[in-house]
Amino acid sequence: MSDYELYYWPTIQGRGEFVRLVLEELGAPYRDVARTSEKKGGGVASVIAIRRHPHPAHPAFAPPVLKDGELLIAQTANICLYLGKKHDFVPPGDGWALANQLQLTIADVTSEAHDTHHPLGSHLYYEEQKEAALVRGRFFAKERMAQWLDYFENVVEHNGGEYLLGAISYVDLSLFQLVAGLEYAFPRAFAAHSAKVPRVVALRDAIAARPRVAAYLDSPRRIPFNEEGIFRHYPELDLS
Amino acid sequence: MSDYELYYWPTIQGRGEFVRLVLEELGAPYRDVARTSEKKGGGVASVIAIRRHPHPAHPAFAPPVLKDGELLIAQTANICLYLGKKHDFVPPGDGWALANQLQLTIADVTSEAHDTHHPLGSHLYYEEQKEAALVRGRFFAKERMAQWLDYFENVVEHNGGEYLLGAISYVDLSLFQLVAGLEYAFPRAFAAHSAKVPRVVALRDAIAARPRVAAYLDSPRRIPFNEEGIFRHYPELDLS
Numbered sequence: 001m002s003d004y005e006l007y008y009w010p011t012i013q014g015r016g017e018f019v020r021l022v023l024e025e026l027g028a029p030y031r032d033v034a035r036t037s038e039k040k041g042g043g044v045a046s047v048i049a050i051r052r053h054p055h056p057a058h059p060a061f062a063p064p065v066l067k068d069g070e071l072l073i074a075q076t077a078n079i080c081l082y083l084g085k086k087h088d089f090v091p092p093g094d095g096w097a098l099a100n101q102l103q104l105t106i107a108d109v110t111s112e113a114h115d116t117h118h119p120l121g122s123h124l125y126y127e128e129q130k131e132a133a134l135v136r137g138r139f140f141a142k143e144r145m146a147q148w149l150d151y152f153e154n155v156v157e158h159n160g161g162e163y164l165l166g167a168i169s170y171v172d173l174s175l176f177q178l179v180a181g182l183e184y185a186f187p188r189a190f191a192a193h194s195a196k197v198p199r200v201v202a203l204r205d206a207i208a209a210r211p212r213v214a215a216y217l218d219s220p221r222r223i224p225f226n227e228e229g230i231f232r233h234y235p236e237l238d239l240s
Numbered sequence: 241m242s243d244y245e246l247y248y249w250p251t252i253q254g255r256g257e258f259v260r261l262v263l264e265e266l267g268a269p270y271r272d273v274a275r276t277s278e279k280k281g282g283g284v285a286s287v288i289a290i291r292r293h294p295h296p297a298h299p300a301f302a303p304p305v306l307k308d309g310e311l312l313i314a315q316t317a318n319i320c321l322y323l324g325k326k327h328d329f330v331p332p333g334d335g336w337a338l339a340n341q342l343q344l345t346i347a348d349v350t351s352e353a354h355d356t357h358h359p360l361g362s363h364l365y366y367e368e369q370k371e372a373a374l375v376r377g378r379f380f381a382k383e384r385m386a387q388w389l390d391y392f393e394n395v396v397e398h399n400g401g402e403y404l405l406g407a408i409s410y411v412d413l414s415l416f417q418l419v420a421g422l423e424y425a426f427p428r429a430f431a432a433h434s435a436k437v438p439r440v441v442a443l444r445d446a447i448a449a450r451p452r453v454a455a456y457l458d459s460p461r462r463i464p465f466n467e468e469g470i471f472r473h474y475p476e477l478d479l480s
Contacts (some may be wrong), residue, residue, distance in 0.1 A: 104315040
């Protein structure tokens with residue numbers, strides 16, 4: 001197996017983190033290209049370049065992009081599904097469609113979490129849209145986040161109580177990342193609701209304790225959450 | 241082959257339309273359940289019920305939901321991929337991942353188009369968030385829509401000039417729907433840019449002219465665009 005190459009912004013977890021976690025748990029050899037030096041073909045320039053070259057037939061609109069030999073693919077949920085299928089990290093038969101359904105739902109929450117701080121668009125700074133962000137962010141903290149967490153709690157509960165699909169699969173890694181991000185961004189709202197979603201919290205902890213994930217989270221490869229990424233801690237958007 | 245059952249809101253095209261178009265082009269027998277009478281188990285009640293029953297192990301967070309025998313799956317792009325794979329309406333080999341990448345990109349534009357009229361969240365009426373919608377909508381009409389259309393034009397151009405992936409696949413039906421929706425919602429912005437994306441416009445026309453699609457579009461099964469759906473024509477959000 002040749003090494004995978006991941007192209008994603010080098011200073012944030014962002015959407016690339018969902019891919020990084022799958023690669024780390026699989027123990028798959030990969031190069032996080034943009035985190036290597038520009039001299040070695042890395043840096044931000046590598047992320048910009050990959051969207052045009054060498055596969056103009058199938059350009060990515062945005063990163064992350066995964067390179068597997070000659071194949072270049074984009075869209076986070078798509079990359080995760082590709083890796084899940086290739087490495088048997090997804091239930092057999094039509095199980096991929098159940099996994100992908102959950103992964104796309106996790107992607108929906110992730111986008112909503114992003115839009116809490118950028119409701120008017122990514123072309124404006126947070127400070128330029130703070131008034132709108134207060135409306136959207138507080139509604140998310142007060143209502144939406146609990147709805148989403150309850151949904152995943154229900155899925156885990158009806159599938160044996162430990163994982164989303166009975167046995168562990170790549171979507172559990174993504175739920176870990178989502179929960180970690182929500183707790184970082186909305187600590188008060190998360191604390192207020194976490195007792196009602198014990199299975200989701202236990203799943204988050206079980207994933208974090210897996211040897212390869214734990215080693216990754218402790219390593220410099222794990223970029224800390226920050227206010228450039230998707231999950232941002234702006235206390236004014238959280239429950240007061 | 242048993243009949244498919246589609247569960248989606250009965251009065252809008254919405255996200256369900258991407259699924260309806262695939263089913264129609266395939267000539268697959270299906271029941272658009274919510275558009276049958278409540279007495280026969282249809283209506284809005286059927287959409288609400290399907291999210292809980294009879295598969296609590298794999299509930300959908302939101303419609304559309306497709307029922308294929310005992311399998312229930314949700315998430316628009318996931319349903320389309322499932323149908324594409326099952327009916328060989330997607331390139332062979334890893335082609336499904338290239339198709340899914342494009343489908344998820346179409347889903348991203350669709351969500352952006354929705355958020356132009358609901359930037360603060362779906363819990364508020366358009367009229368309650370019109371000021372924010374003017375910022376987001378006009379930016380979409382002025383900048384973003386052209387970026388997206390140029391992206392798809394580039395993909396078609398580098399894949400033989402007719403379809404997104406060389407041969408026709410289910411993603412072309414979704415691009416048709418996206419383009420039709422954007423033209424409905426932002427007619428002035430679309431008119432201003434359409435000459436720059438001739439292949440996308442030709443693809444849209446080619447799909448509309450396919451016998452099964454044309455018959456569908458002419459039938460009462462095709463719900464007209466309206467201001468309850470994703471693509472809404474609010475002239476104040478369009479180019480002035």
